[in-house]
Amino acid sequence: MRLAIVGCGSRHKMFRDSVMEDYSALHEIVAVCDTNAHRLGLAAQAASRPGTNGVAPYLAADFDTLLTEQKPDTIVVTTPDFMHSDYIVRAFEAGCDVICEKPMTIDLERLKQIVDAQHRTGRKVTVTFNYRYSPARSQVREVIASGTIGEITAVDFRWHLDRVHGADYFRRWHRQKQYSGGLLVHKSTHHFDLLNWWLDSTPEQVFATGSRKFYRPETAVALGLSGHGPRCAGCPVADRCDFELDYSEHDELRRLYREAENDDGYIRDQCVFAEEIGIEDTMQAHIRYASGATANYTLTAYSPWEGLEIRFQGTKGELVHRNVEVHGVFGGKRSHAEDAVTTELHLAGKPPQMLDVPSSSGDHGGADPVMLGYIFNPEGMEADPHNRASDHVGGAWSILTGIAANMSIDTGSAVDIPTLLRSRGIDLTAAA
Ligand SMILES: NC(=O)c1ccc[n+]([C@@H]2O[C@H](COP(=O)([O-])OP(=O)(O)OC[C@H]3O[C@@H](n4cnc5c(N)ncnc54)[C@H](O)[C@@H]3O)[C@@H](O)[C@H]2O)c1
Structure with a gap:
């Protein structure tokens, strides 16, 4: 593939380094693009191989020139969230496929633009849900899909962001909903995607509450x-x-x-206690799924530890998965904590049993390298038994819970997602 990367901040490096270090025989980075000339220069330099003419840098205003001059096959989108839809649509119209960071986008208007453009052009966007690819998460899916704990009826899911990682969302663009959709979209897209994938279902109704209790x-x-x-x-x-x-x-x-x-004027170290912050740090949602399961979800961004706890209640038993995570983000003080993951199976009438949890090395619990393998060299990987690749449909369902939750916080009422989709003319069932 001829790849162009748009948005050259922290995250683009994962894709750049992967292509340059592991997949250079298969793919080439032909251009980088950003609004910021300084970061663009650094990115072009880092993506250029010695002894070549280097990688072409384009300011964002020249993105269309990039498309016509460099003729990329695929655009990697790693801009702030609110710009994803703009680049996805323009890339589709130019005949390119897209690899897009999560969340695919942040609101219904932009979602409709992506879905309509996808139907018009037949192009493909891969949304990079790295959490799906950690072996521990795949094991949870396997147990549920095998029917071992029966039909899933009720789920309790808590995600804790600690005061290092959590605080980082309150320093820059993430802290305003118009750029990130708030944490229920920006961050929870991972968590709601996991729920959709684990339950093999889609969300239908959401009631949520949210407030800013700590970063103020x-x-x-x-x-x-x-x-x-x-x-x-x-x-x-x-x-x-x-x-x-x-x-x-x-x-x-x-x-x-x-x-x-x-x-x-992009300031990366703004005060996390500023008055003008517009996102919540304490959020809870109750979700009803098409499968009939219901879920309680909690996200806090100032916890003493980082990670997830989830309890699936099934008609034959219970599955409890817990993962303490340590993210290498900047700023703040973190003392203790080491990564630790456990999964407990408790069948009715039997003693609880700790499962052997598979692991692998790499960021996000070993997920990132596996995901990159499936993106950049699918032929070199075993056929995926877990159905982990995600397109615009998976990308859409993962943000719809958060978008509905934001609406529920604003109105104080439950939000029905199929009604919402119909009212906006968003069709997630039409063939690509
Ligand atoms: N999956 C994960 O684990 C994970 C982790 C980190 C970030 N992300 C995602 O990656 C994306 C980027 O995050 P980041 O932390 O690198 O942000 P960042 O702010 O560090 O980088 C964003 C870059 O985009 C540039 N930019 C801003 N507006 C632009 C525009 N209109 N056109 C082109 N470039 C523009 C900025 O100048 C900056 O260089 C976000 O969508 C985020 O959600 C995902």
């Missing part, structure tokens, strides 16, 4: 951080703040963001 000015006062600045750099109370993101400790972060600020 009152917490700064309670923590003795009154008089804090608008950002960590130059903040008068930084030396006593556990949430500081200190550029002097992170060369790469400094090069990528601090040294690029003059180009676009």
